[in-house]
Amino acid sequence: MARITAGVGSSHVPLLGVAHDQKKDRDAYFGPIFTGFDWTRAWEKAAKPDVVILVYNDHASAFDMKFIPTFAIGCGERYQPADEGWGPRQVPQVIGHPDLAWHIAQSLILEEFDMTIINEMDVDHGLTVPLSMMFGDVAEWPVRVVPLAVNVVTYPPPSGNRCWALGEAIARAVASFPEDLNVQIWGTGGMSHQLQGPRAGLINQEWDNRFLNGLVGGSDHLRHIPHIEYLRETGSEGIEMVMWLIMRGALGPSTRLLHRHYHVPCSNTAIGHIVLEPNP
Structure with missing residues (x-):
């Protein structure tokens, strides 16, 4: 059966994509940021995941004020990098895993999570920057991706408790998928x-x-942090960290730390990165 073997948390700052694409990732400013991902790139090559469930938020590329899903799962075969105003990033197209995605969608809906199913959409820096940070400059992404978009742009976003519970439900869905797959789940966005x-x-x-x-x-205890604390302590965009709780909830009752990186600043943002595995 399929199994979730690890979880990754990472900021998805668009400037990191710019630095990567313009080959500035080892200069004086960006070098300390990217160095913190070197361990993860080597680890990913050894771990060889088949699929990544990538939790991110869209930045008015696929969704806008006309259409605001709280949770949306991509069930398509492929996704193109979005044009966010300066042309699409010149990175590989993202290849989906429709069978697993539809299985997860069905399982979540039957567990009473109201998922929006998306078969066609472009994906912006929220999804492509984490792929670049973990895999570097590649001709094609070495994993298939199930995009899971969360509304953290327009109020009300989902609570941390709801996100954690969604992660638990995703883990049950993955465990019931009959194909032998090595699955990772990534929570992106933030930090303060x-x-x-x-x-x-x-x-x-x-x-x-x-x-x-x-x-x-x-x-x-993180699942019980109220929205107002994120806003007060981490700024208006710090609420993106609830997406990390989907990743954490999917890893089970306890986790073990594999790698951790934190750096300030990147533009006007804190960079956070963590790699975890379930602790039986």
């Missing part, structure tokens, strides 16, 4: 940052690192 208003540039390193600490081990 605010892009507008009087608090633009806010970064809370202490809070970010407490959050990273909470992903490791057997505690589930």
Whole structure:
């Protein structure tokens, strides 16, 4: 049967995609950021996942104010990089896994999660930047991807508790898929940052690192953080961290830390990265 073998958390800052694409990833500014992903790139080559369930948020590329799904799962065969205003990133197209995606969608809906099923969409930096960070410059992505988009742009976003529970349900769905697959789940976005208003540039390193600490081990206290705490402590865009809780919920009661990286700043954003595996 299929199995979730690991979880990855990572910021998906668009500037990282620019740095990667323009070969600036080892310069004085970006080098310390990308160095923190070197371990993961080597580990991914050894781990050889077949599929990544990639949890991210769309940035008005596939969805806009006309259509705001709370949870949307991509069940298509392939996804093109989106044009976010300066042309699509010159990275490989993303190849889906429709059989697994439809299985997950059916399982989640029967467990009373109201999923939006998407068969055609372009994917923006929220999805392609994490792929670049984990796999580098490649002719084709070495994994198939099930995109899972979460609304953290327009209020109300889902609660951390709902996201954690969704991760638990995804794990059950994957475990019931009959094909032998090595599956990873990635939670992306964050960490603390605010892009507008009087608090633009806010970064809370202490809070970010407490959050990273909470992903490791057997505690589930992170699922109960209220929206107002994310807003107060981590800025208006810090709410993206609820997507990491989908990843954490899918890993089971306890986790073991494999790798961790945190860096400030990247533009006006904190960069967080963590690799976990289930701890039986």
